[in-house]
Amino acid sequence: MKKILGLVLTASLTLGLAGCGGSTDSNASTASGDSTSSSGETRTLKFAALETAYGTDIWKEVAAAFEKNNPGVKVDMTIDKNIEDLIGPGMKSGDFPDIIHLAVGQPKGLTETFIKDNNLTDLSDVLSMTVPNESVTVKDKLIPGFTDTTITNPYGDGKTFLMPMFYSPCGLFYNAGLFEQKGWEVPKTWDEMWALGDKAKAEGISLFSYPTTGYFDAFFYALLNEAGGPEFFTKAMNYTEGVWQSPEATQVFDTIAKLATYTEKTVPANGNKDNFTKNQQLILDNKALFMPNGTWVVGEMGKAPRADGFKWGFTSLPAVKDGGDRYSYTFFEQIWVPAKAENADLAKQFIAYLYSDEAAAIFAKVGAVQPIKGMSGKLDGDNKLFYSIYDNGAKAAMGAFATTDPVEGVNISDAVFGTVDSLVTGAKTEQQWVEAITKASDALRQALKK
Amino acid sequence: MKYNKGKGRFIFFCLTPAVILFVIFLIIPTIDVFRMSLYKWGGYTDDKTFVGMQNFTKLFHSDKFYQAFQNSILLIVIVSVVTFAFALVFASMLTREKLKGQNMFRIVFYIPNILSVVVISAIFSAIYDPNSGLLNAFLNLFRGAGSEPTLWLGNQKIVIFSLAGAMIWQAIGYYMVMYMASMANIPESLYESAGLEGASRMHQFFNITIPLIWTNIRTTLTFFIISTINMSFLFVTAMTGGGPDGATEVILSYMYKEAYTNSSYGYGMAIGVVVFLFSFALAAILNAVTRREHLEY
Numbered sequence: 001m002k003k004i005l006g007l008v009l010t011a012s013l014t015l016g017l018a019g020c021g022g023s024t025d026s027n028a029s030t031a032s033g034d035s036t037s038s039s040g041e042t043r044t045l046k047f048a049a050l051e052t053a054y055g056t057d058i059w060k061e062v063a064a065a066f067e068k069n070n071p072g073v074k075v076d077m078t079i080d081k082n083i084e085d086l087i088g089p090g091m092k093s094g095d096f097p098d099i100i101h102l103a104v105g106q107p108k109g110l111t112e113t114f115i116k117d118n119n120l121t122d123l124s125d126v127l128s129m130t131v132p133n134e135s136v137t138v139k140d141k142l143i144p145g146f147t148d149t150t151i152t153n154p155y156g157d158g159k160t161f162l163m164p165m166f167y168s169p170c171g172l173f174y175n176a177g178l179f180e181q182k183g184w185e186v187p188k189t190w191d192e193m194w195a196l197g198d199k200a201k202a203e204g205i206s207l208f209s210y211p212t213t214g215y216f217d218a219f220f221y222a223l224l225n226e227a228g229g230p231e232f233f234t235k236a237m238n239y240t241e242g243v244w245q246s247p248e249a250t251q252v253f254d255t256i257a258k259l260a261t262y263t264e265k266t267v268p269a270n271g272n273k274d275n276f277t278k279n280q281q282l283i284l285d286n287k288a289l290f291m292p293n294g295t296w297v298v299g300e301m302g303k304a305p306r307a308d309g310f311k312w313g314f315t316s317l318p319a320v321k322d323g324g325d326r327y328s329y330t331f332f333e334q335i336w337v338p339a340k341a342e343n344a345d346l347a348k349q350f351i352a353y354l355y356s357d358e359a360a361a362i363f364a365k366v367g368a369v370q371p372i373k374g375m376s377g378k379l380d381g382d383n384k385l386f387y388s389i390y391d392n393g394a395k396a397a398m399g400a401f402a403t404t405d406p407v408e409g410v411n412i413s414d415a416v417f418g419t420v421d422s423l424v425t426g427a428k429t430e431q432q433w434v435e436a437i438t439k440a441s442d443a444l445r446q447a448l449k450k
Numbered sequence: 451m452k453y454n455k456g457k458g459r460f461i462f463f464c465l466t467p468a469v470i471l472f473v474i475f476l477i478i479p480t481i482d483v484f485r486m487s488l489y490k491w492g493g494y495t496d497d498k499t500f501v502g503m504q505n506f507t508k509l510f511h512s513d514k515f516y517q518a519f520q521n522s523i524l525l526i527v528i529v530s531v532v533t534f535a536f537a538l539v540f541a542s543m544l545t546r547e548k549l550k551g552q553n554m555f556r557i558v559f560y561i562p563n564i565l566s567v568v569v570i571s572a573i574f575s576a577i578y579d580p581n582s583g584l585l586n587a588f589l590n591l592f593r594g595a596g597s598e599p600t601l602w603l604g605n606q607k608i609v610i611f612s613l614a615g616a617m618i619w620q621a622i623g624y625y626m627v628m629y630m631a632s633m634a635n636i637p638e639s640l641y642e643s644a645g646l647e648g649a650s651r652m653h654q655f656f657n658i659t660i661p662l663i664w665t666n667i668r669t670t671l672t673f674f675i676i677s678t679i680n681m682s683f684l685f686v687t688a689m690t691g692g693g694p695d696g697a698t699e700v701i702l703s704y705m706y707k708e709a710y711t712n713s714s715y716g717y718g719m720a721i722g723v724v725v726f727l728f729s730f731a732l733a734a735i736l737n738a739v740t741r742r743e744h745l746e747y
Binding site: 084088091092107108109110112113114116117119212213265266267268269270271272273274275278406407408409410411414418419420421422425427428 | 694717
């Protein structure tokens with residue numbers, strides 16, 4: 001009797017252990033060739049996306065429209081603010097989504113990791129695909145330049161591995177209402193900027209604020225283009241030897257270092273992911289004149305209180321010399337296909353569909369603008385002002401630092417952008433900043449993808 | 451004899467599930483961390499390159515690592531010492547004195563420990579706000595309005611201590627409750643006889659209370675190390691992001707950034723190994739240094 005009782009207890013404990021195992025859902029998705037609707041078999045497209053300010057509803061609508069256009073296809077969507085944590089463990093064990101909509105520049109760096117590991121499907125042939133229900137190819141429909149950047153073509157071989165999504169002009173945002181009240185003009189050159197800064201300071205208004213140092217990427221890239229043009233920008237993005245000691249780079253560093261002295265002193269204290277909206281609030285409260293940002297900021301601060309007569313204003317960076325070029329950096333998100341995706345062909349069709357007028361109209365409802373021709377003409381309200389920046393003389397800057405193999409302990413974003421906080425607080429000098437960038441640049445040059 | 455065999459078998463089968471779970475979820479992952487620290491790996495592919503001790507060599511040549519390590523050590527020391535002192539004093543007051551609202555204080559002090567780190571970070575971000583924060587508003591009473599606000603989270607010399615303040619506030623209640631549990635076991639007669647002999651409150655505290663709960667104190671020293679390392683990562687992530695410009699980067703947040711943001715998972719595991727060895731060694735040293743003859747009541 002005692003022995004039987006022991007066995008029963010042991011069995012129940014063992015069953016408890018079995019319960020911890022978790023269901024290993026063996027997804028036996030039979031790939032039935034290239035045909036999408038052969039013999040009524042349903043194919044599932046696994047789509048994963050980061051939930052951003054644009055929300056999730058647009059993706060549900062687009063997926064439904066795509067399914068309607070493609071009988072026999074089902075889109076299985078996973079959209080979350082922490083998408084990396086949701087799909088990360090599965091991918092570590094070889095279970096990859098078919099499409100991932102996740103831009104570079106995220107803290108978890110998942111997209112960058114896939115780029116550095118050469119873990120992406122070549123999407124160059126998407127460009128020659130015809131946009132579903134339309135007669136033009138994807139390449140012809142996209143605004144020129146978007147698939148020629150170091151972001152979409154990370155390996156320098158002319159092939160496209162990440163497709164562009166949802167572009168936003170970046171530049172300086174300000175209160176146009178305040179400028180009207182004061183009779184001030186928006187500066188066209190940096191010399192005019194400093195003059196305005198002194199004038200504003202006399203009235204207790206700081207010239208500059210920034211949400212976090214991460215926003216200096218768009219700023220820095222645009223300024224490099226202004227100082228030395230696109231050729232110089234390309235050299236800098238490829239860590240060319242001696243580039244940071246050149247006169248053009250020195251001009252950029254001098255400008256940012258001087259701008260740091262005009263920056264509101266409390267900005268580094270609030271320059272983190274919980275309090276960065278306080279730094280943006282400075283513009284709405286007329287405590288600072290300008291901040292670098294992208295067009296999403298309007299929605300982000302949509303419910304924030306503001307000064308009387310506040311009106312969003314948007315401009316490109318001032319020119320470095322009178323009559324010089326002015327640039328506005330174009331930020332855009334990316335969508336890509338893991339190299340080991342099961343349904344890469346179906347994923348490509350889905351991506352091509354995203355550039356259709358039907359899909360673009362759905363996205364535009366929440367202000368997500370696809371980088372396709374004629375799209376800016378269909379916008380209204382603030383977005384019309386923002387997206388017309390290029391029609392008013394500003395040139396578009398695109399691209400980012402070139403792809404390298406991972407270099408342990410070296411991060412170019414920290415070195416270039418993160419250090420601006422120290423320039424504002426005075427903890428570091430401009431020279432220390434340039435030395436740190438040069439050191440990181442030298443290390444990364446050795447690791448460039450060939 | 452038969453009886454003993456059966457009993458042994460029963461014990462074995464009862465222990466098996468727990469041991470299996472322990473090995474699968476604790477032992478194997480720990481060994482894997484050590485193994486992966488010898489590789490160069492992005493974290494998501496099968497493309498792993500064995501690099502031996504190269505990750506550790508690079509680690510010990512990294513300025514950022516030393517900055518993060520120093521910050522971690524500073525926090526361990528400050529948070530442990532201050533929390534320990536306050537918790538001990540509060541525990542003593544609440545168990546030995548007849549305070550009104552004593553039970554309420556016990557609850558109130560413990561509340562921070564059950565709050566989410568994100569909530570505490572939001573509270574302290576508001577307290578530290580340069581323009582409308584509680585701290586600067588209070589200080590302005592003495593130095594006049596219009597003076598330069600102290601940038602508790604923006605001044606790179608101060609911010610690490612601001613972080614420590616939040617961590618201390620969060621931790622005091624937890625250790626206070628542990629010490630109170632120990633102090634409650636000390637017989638009242640010892641204090642009575644000491645009182646009769648003319649010993650002061652302070653004297654009783656240092657010669658009766660502390661020696662008799664010494665075992666508990668030694669145990670909590672290990673807790674201080676482990677929880678400060680873990681909690682500093684949570685507070686940094688929620689409150690400062692390691693900024694401004696790395697001023698509050700701690701060893702685990704540095705590990706996270708390298709393993710994920712910088713796609714250097716193997717290097718991140720190397721940092722993990724260093725953290726493991728450091729905290730283990732520190733706990734061992736503290737354990738040895740604080741060894742004393744065990745006193746009974």
